[in-house]
Amino acid sequence: MAARSLHIYEIQSLALLSPQLEGDTIKPLEPEPWQRRESSLKFMTRAVACMPNDAGYASSSIEGRVAVEWFDPSPESQARKYAFKCHRQSSPDGSGDVVYPVNALAFHPVHGSFASGGGDGVVALWDGVAKRRIRQYQRYTASVAALAFSADGKYLAVGISPGFEDGKEDYSLADVTKIFVRELGENEAKGKSQK
Numbered sequence: 001m002a003a004r005s006l007h008i009y010e011i012q013s014l015a016l017l018s019p020q021l022e023g024d025t026i027k028p029l030e031p032e033p034w035q036r037r038e039s040s041l042k043f044m045t046r047a048v049a050c051m052p053n054d055a056g057y058a059s060s061s062i063e064g065r066v067a068v069e070w071f072d073p074s075p076e077s078q079a080r081k082y083a084f085k086c087h088r089q090s091s092p093d094g095s096g097d098v099v100y101p102v103n104a105l106a107f108h109p110v111h112g113s114f115a116s117g118g119g120d121g122v123v124a125l126w127d128g129v130a131k132r133r134i135r136q137y138q139r140y141t142a143s144v145a146a147l148a149f150s151a152d153g154k155y156l157a158v159g160i161s162p163g164f165e166d167g168k169e170d171y172s173l174a175d176v177t178k179i180f181v182r183e184l185g186e187n188e189a190k191g192k193s194q195k
Contacts (some may be wrong), residue, residue, distance in 0.1 A: 004045055006059070008035035008071060040067045040083055049105035051112060051128075058114055058128070060102030064088050066116055082131065087118030103163065106147040106156075108137050109187040115156060115189075117144025120162045123156075127191030134191060140177045153189065156182045 004093035043063035043163040065085040077180040100119035107114045125134040143163025
């Protein structure tokens with residue numbers, strides 16, 4: 001994660017590999033990645049999620065950014081990649097932004113939009129094609145640690161836990177760790193670019 005290195009494997013190629021028997025021992029597999037990439041984000045990676053159509057992925061960092069990239073290595077496809085800032089708040093004294101890590105990413109299985117969850121306790125839905133935020137939900141009482149959509153996309157599970165972004169390491173806050181399940185409206189996660 002800190003090395004910002006991404007290794008991309010083709011599942012079909014991995015399935016073709018099988019452990020080789022050498023005498024009485026099984027030789028361990030050492031599969032080679034299909035692609036090796038360096039994250040386009042400058043700081044430590046926090047989360048990676050694949051698009052439901054297998055065209056690409058999104059990754060996030062501790063510096064409040066999300067990058068959207070495609071697997072196709074062609075220059076035309078790579079020219080489409082982008083990154084954006086999110087999970088930030090204006091500082092109380094107006095001197096700048098307070099930046100929170102983006103801890104979790106999840107793609108909607110039907111619409112292809114994605115959710116991000118940050119250390120600020122906020123979950124936002126994004127249209128990756130139109131490069132716009134669809135909506136932002138009300139702040140949770142702790143840092144968003146995990147996100148997952150149900151297989152049909154009707155529900156979004158949000159796991160919250162103290163993230164200690166404020167520098168306080170008070171483990172008595174363990175009772176704040178919770179999972180919320182949000183039922184989504186039919187078009188709630190539908191991107192603005194979709195008709």
